[in-house]
Amino acid sequence: MTTLSVVLATFHGARWLPDQLASLADQTRRPDELVVSDDGSDDGTPEILADFARRAPFDVRVLQGPRTGLADNFRHALTASCGDVIAWCDQDDVWLPAKLARCLDTLDETGADLVHHAARVVDADAESLGFNHPDPRRTICLEPLQGDPWHVPSGFATVFRRSLLDGLRHGRGLDRAAWETRPNSHQTLRRMNHDHVVSLVAFARGRRCELAEELALYRQHGANAAGAPTVRGAAAWWGALSIGADEFAVRAAAARGYGIWLQSAGIGSGAYFERLARRWERRAETYRDTDGAALPVRVTRGLGALARRATGHHDYTSTDRGGMGAAALAKDALATVIGTH
Structure with a gap:
């Protein structure tokens, strides 16, 4: 029993x-x-x-x-x-x-x-x-x-x-x-x-x-x-829009820490969390590359990077599959165009 x-x-x-x-x-x-x-x-x-x-x-x-x-x-x-x-x-x-x-x-x-x-x-x-x-x-x-x-x-x-x-x-x-x-x-x-x-x-x-x-x-x-x-509704959405490169870098470090600890405990899955960390590092890099840049540069660099990450790395696949999801893609595209994050 x-x-x-x-x-x-x-x-x-x-x-x-x-x-x-x-x-x-x-x-x-x-x-x-x-x-x-x-x-x-x-x-x-x-x-x-x-x-x-x-x-x-x-x-x-x-x-x-x-x-x-x-x-x-x-x-x-x-x-x-x-x-x-x-x-x-x-x-x-x-x-x-x-x-x-x-x-x-x-x-x-x-x-x-x-x-x-x-x-x-x-x-x-x-x-x-x-x-x-x-x-x-x-x-x-x-x-x-x-x-x-x-x-x-x-x-x-x-x-x-x-x-x-x-x-x-x-x-x-x-x-x-x-x-x-x-x-x-x-x-x-x-x-x-x-x-x-x-x-x-x-x-x-x-x-x-x-x-x-x-x-x-x-x-x-x-x-x-x-x-x-x-914080719910519109306030939660606005809060999400204000998050930028530093927060994404923290998320990447957390993912890497999870993988290292799980490996040390003999559970494995370190490779999964390393991929997750790199995904968030790429997102942080995109924000840093476009921060303060003129609109043509933001569009060229930012939207180009988003396209590569969406197709080549599948960074914006469903969150249930370890991706950042469609909402993240929409936020990143908006932040790239208007220069606010």
Whole structure:
């Protein structure tokens, strides 16, 4: 029988934690254990956890966290867990009753190594804000190296098989050597968080399924460790237009870092990420070559480069195939002509 561990990191979560713990107890498929790492809370969180542990309908273990940040706190709980399947859990959300059952069924039915699902974004009082995050529009399954390599499934919406982390060259799972050498994230430019590390490994070596079903309430209260996107619609498009060569160079460096780390861990796929890095380096070079140039030069250099990259290197193929997509081609052409990026 498959065993299931819920891995929860807490820090000053007393205001929200009771709702999340209650939603764990209300699961139609309850976890076999809840492993909590608390990072030194002094707001009543330890007392809430102790009370829940006494009455929970499953085993609860509460650990003293390392007090070195969110990612280390989650990893600390993960290494103490025993389940065949792991569900990341944040302290301030609410899981809908069918979450664990649906995710386990999906893993079993599809043979996937990781599944993530849609979630309804709500305010501090759990009132809907009218959109989902994550928001997969349809249920799909992806093989290794398929899909958008920059997509990082939110941890609270992710359930994965422990075996996904087995066989890393450094040792079993996220041992200290693998953890301390993990690359910087393209999102934060800092060392990857726990959920990003697992999703990168899953992208490179595992089968992933995206569920369009809403299975959690993602609470936004102004003090989230990570929040849902707040810039939407026209503002998001304008923000995308303002991104230029420096940001593309950062993306290239991130891709190369991912490939190097995966190779060092014995997973492979370094060649894939090197191609990805070169694709973004070419994009950065085009912007630098045309920056500040007169219109005839921009058109000659810029549009010529875009044509070569679109046809010779297939840089603008679908994002699901590791390309930059048609929207990127439109942005680059516009920036080349008007000289604004």
